[in-house]
Amino acid sequence: MTHRSLPRRLVIHATSVALAAAGALLPARAWAAGPVMPRLPVARTLPAADWVDVTDDPSGITFKLPARPTVTRTSKPDCRMYAAASAATSETVSVCDIPGTDKVDYLYSTADGALDAFRKKAGNDVDSGTQETEVEGRPALDLHASGKNDPPQRLLFTARYIADDPYSVSALSFAYAKNEKALDQEHRQLLDSLHLPP
Structure with missing residues (x-):
């Protein structure tokens, strides 16, 4: 992927904070490149009906997370990150203020930053792919990445980035x-x- 017009360091910072927030919810050994982890039972998924309703007040964007989230804020760019974990996964939703930013460029810059941050956490040997899509008429980009280290230590990462002036999700x-x-x-x-509100 090509790095685009939005200042890359700001995008990487916001994405790194989101990755760090999610990473803090997984056991530390998930991010370590050290010895093989002990085998743990496969976790069950929490039914969606039991998830917690969350609203990002400045934007009105609503979503559900598997538990009450930990909220992290950044100022450059202005972002709010909501992180929570279930027994099986760690979920993070970030909402950033991006007024006047080219939407498609922002999506690719954000995905590039996320991939860079994931490589640092999961090891440089990572498989990844992206696909352009739309959400409620807004441009979006899906990203899937997987570390190549041996299971059960291998980490998986999946994301959807949505751009809607003045916010990104x-x-x-x-x-x-x-x-x-x-x-x-x-x-x-x-x-x-x-x-997302209309």
């Missing part, structure tokens, strides 16, 4: 490879619960 999900099915299901629940 990132919905990020992380899990161990053994919880891939739960990751797919919970990320879908997160996306289905995400609503």
Whole structure:
């Protein structure tokens, strides 16, 4: 992917904070490149009906997370990050103020920053792919990434980035490879619960 017009360091900073918030919810050994982790049982997915309703007050954007979120704020760019974890995954939604920014350029810059930050956490050997889409008529980009280290230590990352002047939304999900099915299901629940005001 090509790095675009929005200052890359700001995008990487916001994405790194979101990754760090989500990473703090996974056990520390998930981010370590050290010894193989002990085998743990595969976690069950929490039903969507039991998820917590969250509203980003400045934007009116609403979504659900598997638990009451930890909120982190940044000022450059102005972002609010909401992170929560289930037994299987870690979910983060970030809402950033991006008035006047080219939407498509922002999506690719954000995905580039996220991939850079994920490589630093999961090791440089990462498989990834992106796909352009739309959400409620707004441009969006889906990103999927996987560390290549051996299971059960391998980390998976999936994200949807949505650009809508003056806000952008990132919905990020992380899990161990053994919880891939739960990751797919919970990320879908997160996306289905995400609503942007008209």
